[in-house]
Amino acid sequence: GAGVSQSPSNKVTEKGKDVELRCDPISGHTALYWYRQSLGQGLEFLIYFQGNSAPDKSGLPSDRFSAERTGGSVSTLTIQRTQQEDSAVYLCASSFKGETQYFGPGTRLLVL
């Protein structure tokens, strides 16, 4: 595709519910990244996938957060038992190997 796409663009959920956020990277990009942007913490790295290698999960804030990347393309970020502090914009980026990262428009998550 022309750029990184993410869905949904906005998500409102109740505390304790699970949510899934989707990212479609740029076609041909081998690396995919998730970041979180929140008022208190700024932009934080969450997880990085590169080809078939084991993902770098060093930025995931708790075991309620997980992500997978199927077929080396689409990725899903799952947040279980959401908390109000999970409210943020979740940004996905992709790159060819580990080079320049191009970002999607983000998913705005609000946990009530």
Add this chain to the structure above:
Amino acid sequence: GEDVEQSLFLSVREGDSSVINCTYTDSSSTYLYWYKQEPGAGLQLLTYIFSNMDMKQDQRLTVLLNKKDKHLSLRIADTQTGDSAIYFCAERDPLWSSARQLTFGSGTQLTVLP
């Protein structure tokens, strides 16, 4: 690890030059990036520079890198109202590292006054 800092706000008059500053801490070989974020949007890549370069120019944008002081700046010539946005400086993990994450500054809110 990396630490990236930026001033929070900058106001300029339309037509003037804007200079947005950033400091970083890691001296390893890496790339440094500038991204722009408009309200409700994702991050748009503006430009980047390798850490062994001094300057890079791309149309109205000029990036200057002072390696000794670990200071990076983005100059926007002939600033327009459409340039009003938040500008993020980011440092990539060192090239020798298998990690590839970006460490971002807090962002500088640029306001262009008519």
